[in-house]
Amino acid sequence: MKAVAEMFTMGPGNKDHHPALRCAVGVFVPLITLMLIGRLDLAVFASFGAFTGIYGRNEPHSVRFRSQLRAGGFMLFVILLATLTARLAHSWGIEGVTYSWLLTAATTLVAGGCSVVVAAWRLRPGGSLFHIFAFAAIASIPAQPPLGEALLVAVGTTVLCLAIGMSARVVKSHRTPWKRPPPIRHIPAERRAIWLEGGGYLVAAGLAGTIATLVGERLGFGHTYWAMVAAVVPLVGHSTRHRVSRGIQRIAGTVLGLVLLAGILWLNPAPWVMVLVIAVCQFGAEMFIARQYLVAQVFVTPLALFATLLAAPVDPALLLRDRIVETVIGAAVGAAVVVAPALWHRAGIRRAAS
Known part of the structure; x- marks a missing residue:
């Protein structure tokens, strides 16, 4: 709850x-x-x-x-x-x-x-x-x-x-005041945490990319890297519950963002309108990214897809399909990577207690 x-x-x-x-x-x-x-x-x-x-x-x-x-x-x-x-x-x-x-x-x-x-x-x-x-x-x-x-x-x-x-x-x-920033130093525990975090990103992105590529080969999906992006979203957070919640918010926000994007694309906007929409979405994303991740994702989704359309125009329907499929794959993998260590730790405690 x-x-x-x-x-x-x-x-x-x-x-x-x-x-x-x-x-x-x-x-x-x-x-x-x-x-x-x-x-x-x-x-x-x-x-x-x-x-x-x-x-x-x-x-x-x-x-x-x-x-x-x-x-x-x-x-x-x-x-x-x-x-x-x-x-x-x-x-x-x-x-x-x-x-x-x-x-x-x-x-x-x-x-x-x-x-x-x-x-x-x-x-x-x-x-x-x-x-x-x-x-x-x-x-x-x-x-x-x-x-x-x-x-x-x-x-x-x-x-x-x-x-x-x-x-x-x-x-x-x-x-x-303009003064020289203090140098950044890390204690041994911080250095270990940095490398462990890097390992988590490696595992989550690699696993999501592998699954997305396999699924894409068989079902004809593209943009597999969107799954890798979604997979690392749950890795940021102060608790397992918070991290899993970010993954869920990523999916929900993407769905809402795709609805917004579909409505804009239905109007067949000119390139200058697409550029303006990107700027507005960037503003909205930064307004809410630290306050409400789900709302921020509503802006991030059109922002990312419009940037893709400007660089390499493709069928918008395919982009919408790929985005939701890859996001679900990535968010699920990211949540699994976050939950797995916690479950393993709990199982170890139970084994020790028995």
Whole structure:
């Protein structure tokens, strides 16, 4: 009952409109610019570069700058790795089912490795969800744009988000003292926890990707990386109940978000409207992500799918189908990975007691 109640509970606000507005502007400006110059094929690189603005939302400016600089630079590395993976696979003639399995394996390594780096830097939001999404989505693009242009858009968007993150300093009442952030140090217990968490991301993403790829081969589903993204959602939380609840909220929010998306697509929106919807959804997601995860997912779902449609137009009906199927698979796997250790621990206590 607590898990059900949590799905309908709204947490307290903390000036959420400030980071929400920064993130919305950070994604809208690059996308509308690309639309005006007729280069929406580069939209996915701008969208993931804009993830820089998500980090350090309520931190003092000096700490936020360090967080966003690290997060943005690391995301650029993931973007570069993704596009190089796709180009090398194409040059080596790796495609079809073989490439699907290669992409699943590579994304699994990204899930575990990026989780370790993010935790070591104490970045918030934690985990490697954004890196999984960015790597797999870019590496899945069949026709990669010129490397220089793709990186220019990603770097330019990252720099823009860094500037937006510091923009409040021009207003004296919003300015925080600029002092060097303290170095990040970890005690041995924290280091063990970081590596254990990375292992959890590796297992959850790898298992979800494997199941989704097998199901996709037999039933014709695509976008298997969405299952990997959904699988790591339950790994964030302070208790097993809270983590399982996040998985349930992920599914429920995705369903509601798909209904919203279907209604928008029914109107056959022009590209500039899609860009505006992305910005509005980014604002909504950041407004609620820390307060009510289910509501945030209602905005995240159209945001993710519209970004996909701008980069590589496909049948929207297939996207809607793939999204819900892959989300259910991933959330179920993530919940299982979270619950399994708790059940094993309880079984051990019972064996010891008997």
